[in-house]
Amino acid sequence: MNKVLNNAYEAIKGIEDNMTVMFGGFGLCGIPENTIMELSKTNIKGLICISNNCGVDDFGLGFLLRNKQIKKMISSYVGENAEFERQLLNGELEVELLPQGSLAEKIRAGGAGIPAFYVPAGYGTEVGIGKESREFNGKMHLLEHALTADYAVVKAWKGDTHGNLIYKHTANNFNNMMAMAGKITIAEVEELVPAGELDPNCIHTPGIFVQRIFQGVNYEKRIEKLTLSK
Amino acid sequence: MNKVLNNAYEAIKGIEDNMTVMFGGFGLCGIPENTIMELSKTNIKGLICISNNCGVDDFGLGFLLRNKQIKKMISSYVGENAEFERQLLNGELEVELLPQGSLAEKIRAGGAGIPAFYVPAGYGTEVGIGKESREFNGKMHLLEHALTADYAVVKAWKGDTHGNLIYKHTANNFNNMMAMAGKITIAEVEELVPAGELDPNCIHTPGIFVQRIFQGVNYEKRIEKLTLSK
Amino acid sequence: MALDKNQIAQVIARELKDGYYVNLGIGIPTLVANYVPEGIHVILHSENGLLGMGQFPTEETVDADLINAGKQTVTYMPGASFFDSATSFAMIRGGHVDITVLGAFEVSEKGDIASWKVPGKLIKGMGGAMDLVASAKNIIVAMQHTNKEGQSKLLKECTLPLTGVNCVKKIVSDLAVMEVTDKGFKLLERAPGVSIEDIKAATEGTLIIEGDIPEIIL
């Protein structure tokens, strides 16, 4: 068994035009910087990206957006991005917006083999248009379908050669579920250790969900809104 | 905020006849020994117990069974228990059997506010009788509904005064989801520490799911099938 | 005299009880954390995966891997825990969060809320707001009673795209504290020096006035 690759260049092999790719992260926190950067150097285009956000103009998925590599975004929040706005208004980009919790659960469902489930979020709003609804316990719910992807790209703090992952603080966010939902899951980690060095009781993402892993370099970890105590 | 109690006697306050109670554990591994023992000393009866198994004749939920405190079991496997067999054949006990993964997911759904979801397990078998079925991706699925309980009783390795829990090895099993699904969740732990002592990146069950916690005593941790290497 | 933002937050903070798990939205709701009554310990939930959110960090303690749902850098308190987004929304959807405070563009007398989208302006997305309003046991809206043109934001029917239906339980505006009932907005308290007539004039939706309406004591 060898899941370990040397770098993002090797890890993205097989990602092609028009594929669906999930990217972990919330805002710029916990995003797979190396892999995004590497994809931005390719000519791969027409991507359907599933990610809670779409980066900022000059960082994160903003790189792919700037290169017009993204055909469609499936997200819960896409603010703070002027290029995004421009492409959307010009009709160059499609967007599907989903409630954040429904998005998270749809991805988990994709990884867990649950094709569809009911949630109350969005009922009676435009999110519910075209979706089946049904009452449970006196309350209306929407039927939400699972999301999966050709590739899922996630970022972890520590990883081992079996693909086990540990996230740091709020950098977990969507990474854990997306790792479950990719047909092929690429994990980039800040520190890659031999199998057996991580505490087996403290693994966030078991290695079964990860097909490729590499130790990333030069993490910038840009802060979107630096806010300090007075 | 004070979730900490002194013992099982204090923790079971409020559990009454005919309530639905979830018990964590798989076989005898990771069961809430103190709370089960304490319940067996009461006259509480008519319980609907949700637990993957039902203990053995002289340990675990077998205590409650022996006292005829259980009206109905919702489980995936109820073997290794002669008293169970006797009560079932005499019509003294009801049993609802569910596939183990569906049981686990129904409990998680209960805790996560998902009233129902689709799974393939059990379709075409007697588990599917009376359940809605539907095709997704060319495959038939059953609609499974969430399970919740008046009380959930779980057992953890370490816990803190905020109710955060960490399980050891395979003693996690159903405990984590059941903690989510109890209207009131009672956690008994081998070691109770002040808030702040557990690594916040390594919490299995966040304290929000736990209303009562106490440090248990005299854990026997009986082994059901001791199997050693030759 | 109408309440300022901090005073609105202060009034909402009276709803907090010891041991509450609390989700505070962006804007005025965030200020509620500054007015937690003495002797009361609440735990702040941030839907990006943190229970036990603390203050903003110092330059020494700032950590790019530790942000809140508004993407601001934060810290965590003793007893905190981190988890993925699915688990975080399991807490919300499963009704484990005791109180949710959020802002709104409009609220209807039926408890519908509009807070995420203004047609003609860029759609930024609903984030976690739809999940929160659909599932929270207790939703309090912090808002201005009227818009800049003086038009009521407490309406018979919302005019903007909805975030959720039939979900708001209580509203604290700059003018009043109101409960959303089957029959409309029930006036509970009024801002110091604000008359019932002032509130009536500022409320398009049905306003229910029963008995004496005391002034808010700050």
Place this chain on the structure above:
Amino acid sequence: MALDKNQIAQVIARELKDGYYVNLGIGIPTLVANYVPEGIHVILHSENGLLGMGQFPTEETVDADLINAGKQTVTYMPGASFFDSATSFAMIRGGHVDITVLGAFEVSEKGDIASWKVPGKLIKGMGGAMDLVASAKNIIVAMQHTNKEGQSKLLKECTLPLTGVNCVKKIVSDLAVMEVTDKGFKLLERAPGVSIEDIKAATEGTLIIEGDIPEIIL
């Protein structure tokens, strides 16, 4: 000569590939772990919440908190991880386990399997078997071709309550290796010294014989 239990396990072990995640049921399937081919590293999944299951422990290393799905004490390998039952079955249901080996009372020519209940005997429950057969990408059944009375267990239709429908891909019995196809049991290999006629006689369901059927090489 019919295969013994260990030989059945040995034949199934040929299906293992490097890096496979493998779930082995109770009985003969457990023995498969003893025959993993050299140079091949597989990771054993135990549905009670363990990936990377090891051998049975010694008296010194035995731990009540570390058991397998059959409730036997086990150990764990470097690179192992522990998780709750919902996550464990997410692995199974989500198709992340590469191969599942389990026993059966009966298998039908359509790939239906009966393995959990015999009417008239006490119902013990299906455990994780229904989840496994409904979702595994690759299910191999290890079984005896006939029961003690010599009656076939490879049938046109199962007579016992089903565990799952249309799911078995391959069967390794004491007499033969068979693939389950749209048209029935396709004979792939026969046990050393067992004739095609012997297998035909022991198979009630449709048996497809095309070309030469080689003997199993052990």
